[in-house]
Amino acid sequence: MTQTSPGPVDVGPRSAEASPPANTRATAVVYALTAALPALAAVGLLVLMGSSGPGGGTALTGAGPADHSVQLFISIAVVILAARLFGRLATAVGQPRVVGEIFAGLCLGPSVLGALLPGAGAWLFPAELRPVLQGLADLGLIALMFVVGQETRQTSFKGQGRVAMAVAHAGIAGPFLGGALLAILLYPDWAGPQADPVVFAMFLGSALSITAFPVLARILVERGMLRTLLGRLSMLCAAIADVVAWCLIAAMTAVAGRDTPARAVLTVALVIVYGAAMAWIGRPWLARIFAALEGGREEVRLLVLLSGLLLSAAATSAIGIHAIFGAFLYGLCCPAGSVTRLTERIDTVSGVLLLPFFFVGTGLRTDVWRSGLDASLLGVTALVIVVAMLGKLAGPMLMARASGFGWPDSMTLGVLLNTRGLTELVVLNLGLALGLLSDRLFVALVVMALVTTAAAAPLLGLLDRVRGHGDRRRRGL
Structure with a gap:
């Protein structure tokens, strides 16, 4: 018996509302006449009315808020994508990601984009x-300093505190002395309008003493050194050095720009009181609060964490020093275990979405052409780089050698502590905002931060080859 294939399933009689077969060409023609052309005509009419009415159609010609919204969204996209692209390119050639991000900010500023396409730079980053x-x-800076405070708190001093303290002190004293000597040479012509000799010397010494804790951690992870003795020791030294350096910068910030000695003393006193209150009262209370919230909804803990972070930043800003100091103190005082996952989330959002705008802000302030790219700027830049690198290399290297490390390991420690990166840019922008740096010296110091950070990878590679060659010689190969 022959079987016939079943036809379409009959779902019932066709209803009166079912769509009839469509004529595609006729539908397109009718759509153009009844929808597209009237819509285009209406838009054209609105444009004509706007251009002929009062104000000349500012909303459609580029001066209204809608136009700035478009620029803002495009600027945000360009900044994020440029930071990501240059960061990837930096890691591809063996550099820390932050080197590429710094370079991206410089390229989007007047030194590169503004010089090549001044109209594009002005449109992308207008004054408004x-x-x-x-x-x-x-916001990105506040988040960064909170993360740095957390990482500093989580660094264990067990078993290496004495060596780390000695190496860290050597890594502070040498660069600070170098910065102070530079200040004597540079003060008459290179200091900012609000700088007196002592504050200028304090600032340069503190700026040259900085080690970029987050950049150092990423370099150690990328090279597989984080869990080694040398990696742990470098993290300890960086943590100690940065705490001391930030205390010096906080004191200098409290004094800078104050009209009278009484106001400066009051600001310093308030900073000390707030720091003591955070350490002795805030720290145990924060531990109790997050312990009580443990096991609950993560959104609630994140809300409490961010609220406290912003309030601490606001407190130091109200005292008269930068909000980043409040964020750093808050990171130091928050319990490490309870907020570790939240810190990672903040770090991710900040690194991808917010910090690129800090790099762009630095790039917009760095104009090598306006500053005058002449022999004096090149000479001062070279001098600053040499003093910064020698100060951070010599002291830690000699102290590590005296503590029993071999020369290659001692030099590796000095190179690791020489990475300044993003943290240095934070300090330099602070100095420029306080009027302690001239535009020309700011350019020189930004280049120094970029060079000292970029030099870490090739120098570490060279030391690895020296160490490997020495091992082969000892084995008789």
Whole structure:
């Protein structure tokens, strides 16, 4: 018996509302006549009315808020994508990601984009958008300093505290002395309008003493050194050095720009009181609060964490020093175990979305052409680089050698502590905002931060080859 294939399933009689077969060409023609052409005509009419009415159609010609919104969204996209692209390129050639991000900010500023395409640079970052971009950058800085405070707190001093303390002190004293000597040479012509000789010397000494704790951690992870003796020791030294350096910078910030000695003393006293209150009262209370919230919803803990972070930043800002010091103190005082996952989330959002605007802000302030790319700027830049590198290399290297490390390991420690990166840019922007740096010296110091950070990878590679060659010689190969 022959079987026939079943036809379409009959779902019932066709209803009166079912769509009839469509004529595609006729539908397109009718759509153009009844929908597309009337819509285009309406838009054209609105344009004509706007251009002929009062104000000349500012909303459609580029001066209205809608136009700035478009610029803002495009600027945000360009900044994030440029930071990501240059960061990837940096890691591809063996450099820390932050080197590429710094370079991206410089390229988007007047030194590169503004020089090659001044119209594009002015349209992408108009004066009306600068406060918004600066606000995003400030949020990124606050988040960064909180993360640095957390990482500093989680660094264990067990078994290596004495050596780390000695090496860290050597890594502070040498660069600080070098910065103070530079200040004597540079003060008459290179200091900012608000700098007196003592504050200028304190600032340069503190700036040259900085080690970029987050950059150092990433270099150690990328090279597989984080769990080694040398890696742990470098993290300890960086933590100690940065705490001391930030205390010096906080004191200098409290004094800078104050009209009378009484106001400076009051600001310093308030900073000390707030730091003591955070350490003795805030720290145990934060531990109790997050312990009580443990096991609950993560969103609630994140809300409490961010609220406390912003309040601490606001407190130091109200005292008269930068909000980053409040964020750093808050990171130091928050319990490490309870907020570790939250810290990672903040670090991710900050690194991808917010910190690129800080790099762009630095790039917009760095104009090598306006500063005058002449022999004096090149000479001062070279001098600053040499003093910064020698100060950070010599002291830690000699102290590590005296503590029993071999020369290659001692030199490796000095190279690791020479990475300044993002943290140095934070300090330099602070000095420029306080009027302690001239535009020309700011350019020289930004280049120094970039060079000292970029030099770490090739120098570490060279030391690895020296160490490997020495091992082969000892084995008789």
